[in-house]
Amino acid sequence: MGTVMDATEIAAQECYTKTVVHLGNVLYVQVPENMLGGKKVTVVFVLGGPGSGKGTQCTNIVEHFGFTHLSAGDLLRAEIKSGSENGTMIENMIKEGKIVPSEVTIKLLQEAMIKNENDKFLIDGFPRNEENRAAFENVTKISPAFVLFFDCSEEEMERRLLGRNQGRVDDNIETIRKRFKVFVESSLPVIEHYNTKDKVKKIDAAKPIPEVFEDVKAILPHMLQRHRSSVTTYL
Numbered sequence: 001m002g003t004v005m006d007a008t009e010i011a012a013q014e015c016y017t018k019t020v021v022h023l024g025n026v027l028y029v030q031v032p033e034n035m036l037g038g039k040k041v042t043v044v045f046v047l048g049g050p051g052s053g054k055g056t057q058c059t060n061i062v063e064h065f066g067f068t069h070l071s072a073g074d075l076l077r078a079e080i081k082s083g084s085e086n087g088t089m090i091e092n093m094i095k096e097g098k099i100v101p102s103e104v105t106i107k108l109l110q111e112a113m114i115k116n117e118n119d120k121f122l123i124d125g126f127p128r129n130e131e132n133r134a135a136f137e138n139v140t141k142i143s144p145a146f147v148l149f150f151d152c153s154e155e156e157m158e159r160r161l162l163g164r165n166q167g168r169v170d171d172n173i174e175t176i177r178k179r180f181k182v183f184v185e186s187s188l189p190v191i192e193h194y195n196t197k198d199k200v201k202k203i204d205a206a207k208p209i210p211e212v213f214e215d216v217k218a219i220l221p222h223m224l225q226r227h228r229s230s231v232t233t234y235l
C-alpha cells in the first residue's frame, strides 16, 4: 500500500487544474488554488450597488478580521491622480458611470496584492461585469472564497450618495442614475454567476451601519471556514 499524503502535503504540490490523486486506498481531489506569483491568497469580493455601504463595511472588516481592503474605485481614482497615461480615459469613464476596461483595473489590483504582505484581501467594487470577472479569473487564476453582497434599495442608495460629500465627480444625480443602470444590467449578472456556485452571502444593507456589521460578523467566520474545508476534498 502506498504512502497516504496529508492535506498539507497535497496543497503544497501547487496544482492549477483539478487532479485526482489515488494514493493507497484514499482518493484525493485537488482543486485549483488561489495563487498569485507563488503567493497563496484568500480573496473575498465585496459587491453591491453604488452607495450600498461596501467601503464603510470593508473598513470595519479590516479592523476585526485582518483583511487588506482593495477598492477598485479608489485604485482607479489614485491612477488618475498619479498622472498616468490612462488617467484621462479613466476619469471620463467614471464621470459617465461606465466600467473601465478590465486590463486596467486588474493590473492595479494585481500590483496592489503583490506589493502587500497580507494574504487576505477584500476586493471591493470588482468584478463589476462578466468581462471583469472572467478576465480576473483567467489572468490571476484566483477565484473568490465567497462574495459578500450588500443589498439595498435604489432610493436609499441615492440618498446616501447625494449625502456622501466627498467631492466625487460621479456623485451627482445624472451619473448616479447611470451607475444604477450599469449595476442592474452588468453587475447583478456577476452576483448571479457566483450565486449559482453557492458562493454569495447576501446582507441586508438598508439597516444602520452597526447592524449591518453585526450581520457581517455573524457570517464571515463561517464562510471562511467553509472555504478552507472546501480546498481539498477527500473522496
Ligand SMILES: Nc1ncnc2c1ncn2[C@@H]1O[C@H](COP(=O)(O)OP(=O)(O)O)[C@@H](O)[C@H]1O
Binding pocket: 048, 049, 050, 051, 052, 053, 054, 055, 056, 057, 160, 161, 163, 164, 165, 205, 206, 207, 208, 209, 212
Ligand atoms: N448602513 C448605512 N446607513 C446609512 N448610511 C450609510 C450606511 N452605510 C454607509 N453609509 C453612508 O453612505 C455613503 C456611501 O457609503 P459607502 O461605504 O461609501 O458606499 P459604497 O462603497 O458602496 O459606494 C457614505 O456617506 C456612508 O457613510
Ligand SMILES: Nc1ccn([C@@H]2O[C@H](COP(=O)(O)OP(=O)(O)O)[C@@H](O)[C@H]2O)c(=O)n1
Binding pocket: 049, 050, 051, 054, 071, 072, 073, 074, 076, 093, 094, 095, 096, 097, 098, 099, 100, 101, 105, 124, 125, 126, 127, 128, 132, 170, 179
Ligand atoms: N471594477 C470597477 C470599479 C469601479 N469602476 C469605476 O469607478 C466608479 C466608482 O466605483 P466605486 O466602486 O468607487 O463606487 P460606487 O459606485 O460603488 O459608489 C464606477 O462607477 C466605475 O466608473 C470601474 O470602472 N470598474
